[in-house]
Amino acid sequence: MENEKSKILIFGGTGYLGKYMVKASVSMGHKTYVYARPITTQSSPAKIGIREEFQAMGVTIVQGEFDEQEKLVSVLRHVDVVISTVAYPQRFFPSDFGVEEDRVTPLPPFEAFLEKKRKIRRATVEAGIPYSFVSANCFGAYFVNYLLRPHEQPQDISVYGSGEAKVVINYEEDIADDPETCNRVVIYRPQKNIVTQLELISLWEKKTGKTFNRIYVPEDEIVKLSETLPHPQNIPVSILHSLFVKGVTMGFELGEDDLEASGLYPDLEFRTIDQLLDIFLTSPPDAAAAAF
Numbered sequence: 001m002e003n004e005k006s007k008i009l010i011f012g013g014t015g016y017l018g019k020y021m022v023k024a025s026v027s028m029g030h031k032t033y034v035y036a037r038p039i040t041t042q043s044s045p046a047k048i049g050i051r052e053e054f055q056a057m058g059v060t061i062v063q064g065e066f067d068e069q070e071k072l073v074s075v076l077r078h079v080d081v082v083i084s085t086v087a088y089p090q091r092f093f094p095s096d097f098g099v100e101e102d103r104v105t106p107l108p109p110f111e112a113f114l115e116k117k118r119k120i121r122r123a124t125v126e127a128g129i130p131y132s133f134v135s136a137n138c139f140g141a142y143f144v145n146y147l148l149r150p151h152e153q154p155q156d157i158s159v160y161g162s163g164e165a166k167v168v169i170n171y172e173e174d175i176a177d178d179p180e181t182c183n184r185v186v187i188y189r190p191q192k193n194i195v196t197q198l199e200l201i202s203l204w205e206k207k208t209g210k211t212f213n214r215i216y217v218p219e220d221e222i223v224k225l226s227e228t229l230p231h232p233q234n235i236p237v238s239i240l241h242s243l244f245v246k247g248v249t250m251g252f253e254l255g256e257d258d259l260e261a262s263g264l265y266p267d268l269e270f271r272t273i274d275q276l277l278d279i280f281l282t283s284p285p286d287a288a289a290a291a292f
């Protein structure tokens with residue numbers, strides 16, 4: 001009998017990253033389940049709309065809260081793979097997908113954020129739960145919107161630090177998962193997806209035919225903000241520092257135990273930064289903002 005596709009359950013499936021995961025799971029032929037909080041009269045039309053879209057795709061939506069233990073256990077027993085994309089500060093928070101948290105030492109607010117994830121990683125391993133910890137580095141649509149703000153047609157673009165730190169930026173639609181990566185850390189670092197802020201801005205100028213004023217934000221100003229802004233505003237500014245000033249996504253060499261995704265999936269098309277900007281020229285993905 002053909003090897004049956006894994007049944008995949010996604011927590012946070014109606015969120016920014018979750019939507020990409022659900023669509024990828026369905027497109028890869030998996031029976032896909034989404035665990036989502038019940039719809040209420042306060043639910044936004046967007047949240048209702050995405051559920052209708054998922055149901056039309058054949059996704060099974062299991063409505064529940066994170067503290068409904070019996071319901072959680074029964075649905076977990078029904079699937080083969082669990083993907084969590086719930087955002088901070090949710091209690092159940094093993095959503096990796098960002099920096100490789102065991103290889104970075106960021107400013108304190110980001111460090112505290114990552115420490116919560118590291119604890120869940122350690123608990124997952126100690127419990128003997130089969131896992132794939134995925135470091136997808138910077139989500140492309142998210143960060144092209146964050147850095148270039150194409151929807152606003154700005155004249156000025158902020159450059160954090162010198163703008164010369166290398167950053168790994170991967171298009172959300174190219175983040176996959178497969179059982180071959182069980183009990184491994186998978187790092188997405190395709191060669192063509194490594195870029196600096198200044199290179200990104202120059203490429204965007206070439207594609208749009210526009211020129212932008214580079215407004216440099218010095219490192220000490222960013223550090224000062226991470227020290228003076230109240231929680232949780234101090235978290236994103238410390239993430240900015242890690243990603244674009246310190247260049248942490250390229251801050252370590254890959255070891256022989258590391259699985260690098262583009263090498264692992266040679267047939268998978270990883271959209272390059274150049275191709276991603278072409279997508280922005282024709283159908284720019286909506287901007288989003290993580291919750292902290």
Ligand SMILES: CCOC(=O)[C@H]1C[C@@H]1c1ccc(O)c(OC)c1
Pocket residue numbers: 097098099137138139236237239240243289290
């Ligand atoms: C600069 C603003 O940062 C964010 O909005 C958060 C969502 C970004 C994020 C959060 C956690 C991460 O590990 C990560 O790695 C690239 C990225």
